[in-house]
Structures are given as structure tokens and as C-alpha cells.
Amino acid sequence: MGKQTTSPVEFQHSRAVKKGRTQKYKGSENLRQGDELFNDASSRIGASTMVDGNILRKTINSYRHWLKFLQLALELEEQGAVLLYKKKEHEIKVDRSMYVGWDIDTIVSKKFDTWFLPKNENHRDLFLTDISRILSSRNKVSNDKSKVTIEFDGTRRLQDVIKELKRINSEYNLFSGQSDGSKSQYTVNGRVIDSVLQNRYNALVLKLEGKLTNKEILTSSHQYIRATSKSQKGYSTQRIEDGTSHENTAYDNRSIAEQKLYADEKLKFEGKKLEPNWAYTIHELINGSSSTLGAKQILLSVCDGYFLKHPTKTYDE
Numbered sequence: 001m002g003k004q005t006t007s008p009v010e011f012q013h014s015r016a017v018k019k020g021r022t023q024k025y026k027g028s029e030n031l032r033q034g035d036e037l038f039n040d041a042s043s044r045i046g047a048s049t050m051v052d053g054n055i056l057r058k059t060i061n062s063y064r065h066w067l068k069f070l071q072l073a074l075e076l077e078e079q080g081a082v083l084l085y086k087k088k089e090h091e092i093k094v095d096r097s098m099y100v101g102w103d104i105d106t107i108v109s110k111k112f113d114t115w116f117l118p119k120n121e122n123h124r125d126l127f128l129t130d131i132s133r134i135l136s137s138r139n140k141v142s143n144d145k146s147k148v149t150i151e152f153d154g155t156r157r158l159q160d161v162i163k164e165l166k167r168i169n170s171e172y173n174l175f176s177g178q179s180d181g182s183k184s185q186y187t188v189n190g191r192v193i194d195s196v197l198q199n200r201y202n203a204l205v206l207k208l209e210g211k212l213t214n215k216e217i218l219t220s221s222h223q224y225i226r227a228t229s230k231s232q233k234g235y236s237t238q239r240i241e242d243g244t245s246h247e248n249t250a251y252d253n254r255s256i257a258e259q260k261l262y263a264d265e266k267l268k269f270e271g272k273k274l275e276p277n278w279a280y281t282i283h284e285l286i287n288g289s290s291s292t293l294g295a296k297q298i299l300l301s302v303c304d305g306y307f308l309k310h311p312t313k314t315y316d317e
Contacts, residue, residue, distance in 0.1 A: 098305025204295035214278035
């Protein structure tokens with residue numbers, strides 16, 4: 001795999017995250033945010049997004065990953081980095097107008113909890129939205145364009161109301177989670193899976209540093225690339241002991257995806273040792289595929305003020 005930027009880069013703050021034990025906090029719902037912040041795999045995580053009478057739009061880890069990619073973008077921007085993606089050059093430039101309220105010029109070296117939590121700088125408020133409420137006869141209808149007022153017959157069944165609400169939203173697009181296009185409103189466009197995002201971030205940082213080979217990245221004892229929900233034992237290249245396969249079958253019954261993991265797809269599993277194409281896995285992590293987002297696209301989207309995916313740009317133009 002070739003170089004990732006037109007010129008070498010060095011990092012003072014951004015670094016690949018090693019897999020290790022996390023701190024754990026136990027307690028009531030009041031400590032749920034602390035549990036999630038430190039990756040405590042308790043049943044409380046995700047059970048509620050209520051925060052001081054408001055709604056946190058996504059999980060805390062969604063914003064942890066966003067900040068991490070933004071800090072990487074800022075550090076690359078400081079060096080005038082030009083990213084190579086889809087055979088094109090992309091100058092790393094963060095659109096600061098999309099990050100009003102983030103104190104963006106002070107965050108490149110900050111820890112997430114310092115920046116996010118109320119007991120510190122409290123940027124958590126950027127991602128809170130109002131909870132739904134019932135209006136009484138004494139309440140006035142809000143003039144706020146972001147608010148929606150709908151009247152339902154209280155005698156209807158709940159499932160019918162939900163079905164009607166879906167129909168109304170389909171017709172009027174009331175709850176799209178998007179703004180008018182001039183501001184992102186800090187929405188997360190896509191599904192956040194912690195291990196998947198961490199793998200993509202780590203792969204990109206390590207390739208930008210250029211100190212480890214693809215095989216070293218995938219087989220490191222630091223487990224820079226973790227198993228995901230789709231790959232409980234890791235990626236295929238990681239599951240092969242010592243990077244080789246010793247299966248003995250008369251024919252090659254692998255899927256097309258599995259065959260791509262090997263340098264020579266014509267070889268059969270006849271007791272031969274086949275060296276995996278480690279570059280294939282790394283390439284997918286940082287460049288993506290037809291069905292997945294790679295770290296580079298996520299990084300460029302973050303530069304434009306969006307996470308995970310820009311609503312209109314794919315960066316291949």
C-alpha cells in the first residue's frame with residue numbers, strides 16, 4: 001500500500017489506542033454517563049439517553065470518536081497535510097464555521113472527559129435536545145422552527161398513533177435530524193459501532209505514521225485492530241495462525257472476500273501455506289468499500305463538520 005499523504009506527517013497528540021482494561025464505575029442511573037464514558041459494559045449503558053431533563057442525541061462514545069477524528073484533522077491541518085484518497089488530493093482544512101461553540105482552537109490536545117463533562121468544560125450541552133412534552137391549554141405554541149406541534153386524539157390506541165406519526169413524518173419529513181444544510185447541528189449521520197470506528201481510526205493513524213507494516217498493525221500484541229460484532233475473533237487475516245493456513249481440502253471453497261485476503265487467488269488449499277494479503281484488510285479500514293465507510297472519508301466529513309458521513313459529498317469528485 002502506497003503513501004497516505006503527499007508529504008510525511010508527525011503526531012504530537014494523535015495516537016492509535018491500545019486495547020486495555022477500562023475503569024469501571026458502579027452506581028445508580030445518576031452515574032450512567034460515567035459508566036458509558038469509561039466503556040463500562042453494564043446493562044445500564046444505552047438504556048436511557050435522558051440527561052438532566054433533556055435528550056442526548058447519541059451515545060457519549062459517538063462524540064468521543066467525533067472529537068478524536070477532529071483532533072486528528074486539526075493536527076494534520078497544522079502541518080499542511082494533503083490526504084490521498086480515491087486517487088485525488090484532499091487538503092486537510094477544518095471548516096470552523098461548522099464548529100461554533102466547540103472551542104475548536106483549544107481542543108487538539110484535550111482529553112475527552114475534560115472537554116465534554118459538566119464538571120469540567122461542559123461541551124455536552126452542544127448535543128442535547130429538548131424532551132417531548134404535552135401542551136396544556138395554558139401553553140403557547142412555540143415559534144421555534146425546530147419545534148413541531150402535533151395534535152392527537154387521546155382516545156386512540158398507541159400503536160395507531162405511532163403508525164400515524166410515521167405517516168406524517170414520511171409525508172412532511174419533520175424528524176429528519178438534519179438542518180437546512182448551512183450547519184450540521186452536530187448530528188451523527190450513521191450507525192456508531194465503537195470497535196469498528198476504533199479500528200478505522202487506529203489503522204489510519206498508524207498508516208500515517210508509517211512505522212508499522214500492515215502485518216504488524218494487524219498482529220500487534222497491543223491489539224490496535226479489535227474484533228467487531230461482525231468478526232468476533234478478529235479479521236480473517238488475524239485468525240490465521242502465524243499468517244498462514246494449513247487447511248487441507250481438494251478445492252478452494254472460500255468466499256470471494258476470503259480469497260482476496262491472499263496474495264495469489266489461484267492457489268488451492270492443498271496443504272500449502274498461503275500468506276494473507278494484509279494490505280487488503282488495512283485498505284478496507286482506511287479507504288472503505290462499496291458498503292462501508294473508511295477512515296479517510298470519515299476524516300474528510302469531520303473536516304466539513306459532519307460525523308460519520310457527509311449528507312451529500314463522497315469526496316470522489
